[in-house]
Amino acid sequence: MKKNKIYPLYFALPALLVFIILFLVPNFISFYYSFTIWDLKNATWCGFDNYKMFLSDAGLALSMKNTLIYAVATCSLKVILGFLIAVFLTSAIKTKDLLRSIVFFATLVSAVAVGIMFKAMLHPTKGIVNQFLGLFGFSGADWLGNTKLALGSVIFADVWRGLGIAVVIFVAGIQSIDRSCFESAVMDGATGFHIVRHIILPLSRASRNSVIILSFISGIRSFELIWSMTKGGPGFATDVLGSVVYKQYSAGYYGLSTTGNVIMLIFIMFLAFPLQKILEKKEEA
């Protein structure tokens, strides 16, 4: 009887096949190529030279730092803003369906399109942002040209684009909270703030964890927006791991860029797995 409940293994076969052919095999192959000088046709074994070269690169520290700043900043902003907007959108307002669609809309636009759009809007002399600021007598900055501001500008664009998904996950989480909690709280005289602080916040923990993990990983892997807005510049000021690897690839350093990808994979695993463990622990507690 019990045996019948288990699906036969061959049900998993198609998906497993896809996973093995398109994910596992390329990953193992790329491990091999990361130890070679590779021109796509011939690969010469070079041991750990690529790893030494990648890790001793003068710009690596900066790109690692940028990657972490980017991931932490986009992740926390998405969590905080996403939560607040989700609370607002689950409250009793009239046009919430429309508003939810509008908030989600930005996510549907391709990252490169968003990048090009923001790049145009943030242009120091012709961009709409500085022209708008000019109306109030402020002189705007060179948002993408100033090395101190450029990364922040890209983070802003990323949050604008990624907020929609965070909101949707939060809305789903908040809506799944049992209504009776709210009713009894109101009966006990809880204010709106109390409800958010002591009911919604703790009970939406599962969705919050999803948002944190998803946006953190996508922050570490970020590439499209950086590339379409600054190409890692000015100079190397906004280089992240993804753009460093891409530049190496496009220069024809196939072996080295594969090494970069392997290192990035390890880097993400080292950050994401412990983070997930910590979050899961909290969830159970």
Added chain:
Amino acid sequence: MKKKVLALFLSAAMAAGLIAGCGTPKEGTSGAAADGAGSGDDATTVDDGGSGDDAAGADSEAPGDADGADAAADSGADGEWEYKEATLTLLTFPDINMDGFNAVAALAEEKLGITIDIEVVAAGEDILTTRQASGDLNDLCIANSGATLGTQMDPENNFIALNDNAVIMDRLDDTFKDAVSFNGTVYGVPQTSGMAGCVMYNKKVFADAGVEVPHTWDEFIEVCDTLQAAGVTPLIGTFGDAWTSQVLFLGDYYNLKSAEPEFAANFEAGTQKYADTEAAIRSFSKFADVQKYYNEDYLSATFSDGVDYLAEGEGAMWIMLTEVIPEIDALYGEEYTSQIGAFGVPGESADNHGLTVWEPNALYGNKNSDKVDDIIRFMEFYVSDEALDAFNAVQTPHGPVCIKGYETSVELYPAVQDMQAYIDDGKTSVALEFECSVIGANCDAICVECATGQTTAQQAAEKLDDDCYKAAVQLGLEWEK
């Protein structure tokens, strides 16, 4: 039972999708027998010349060369051309001005029966190497001459060697031949005219501010000060397109070479570095000297913004390649190009004010194509007087035409005449990338970093050394740090 059937059906559909998706059959092994005509993957194909693969679904069927009747004919002598219909595909990039080429292609269609199917790829030039590796390279491509030919394009396995073709070899001038040679074999013909990396200036703005062309770097700085005091933006910066930043550094090579005549050879041999060469550091330090003279939006302005700024006199000078002159011509007309002059990046001595020149992009033929004869027929035509006249009639040269014994009848731009004066005086040098095969990939970002004051000239030079070392190792060049 129903569920089981459904599950089976779904997994069958999935498996079919998998096979259709990744099992696109490719004729032969990679690298051999490229088709060219079909597979327009991520690119925009302009003027599709009869490769009928717009049927929905995967383009898995091998394109069947509907129009490419195999030609095995020798081309005729200059002037009289063999007529045989064929379609060749060409890979080019958005930054490349195609006006002249299109004129030649139209003429080729009429005289040779060769239709050129132009594909403009908006991606970086890495698409070229990727296509070479996958065997999808077009019949013809327009790409850099100079060091990148050997380091990035693997010409021996991909491009048609032209050494045995007297028609073409007799036409190419020797400097250009060097620029398209790898291990002694010549692979390309000049796609357009050569150019200089120099300071282009708006004569009207200069006259209004009462300044003259400077001949030393100190004079150049004085001119900038005078212009700034007169309320003019002295220097145009267009670092929104990072590659434009390199022109000051690379265009200063004449001065570097004057100080260190053996630099290119020593650098290639690995005995001399940028970081321990004073003249090279001086080249980088020029970025710091001029930072305060740039336009307000110099980090966001793009190449096409720069064209406008220079033509309209919003900035007095732009350190750029002379290929910008035909752009101004196309957008603004002769009235404006007559106002643009050019001078080399000034050095220390007024007596030795020279110019750094670039060899043009080259047109390369794919040796793995099944239309090699047609490709050669087209290349022979491309370097003929007839084709050059057609080219220059619509796209006036922005520098020397790299063809022996050819004199253009069109009137040259004043800036190109300025440039010619340096050539006549013998005060020119080709850019470093034509004298040395080791070049890094990040020179543009290193220049921007230095120009924005994030690094000193010394640090920039060290970074460039590291960058070159990385290139040498990764591209398998024999070079020691």
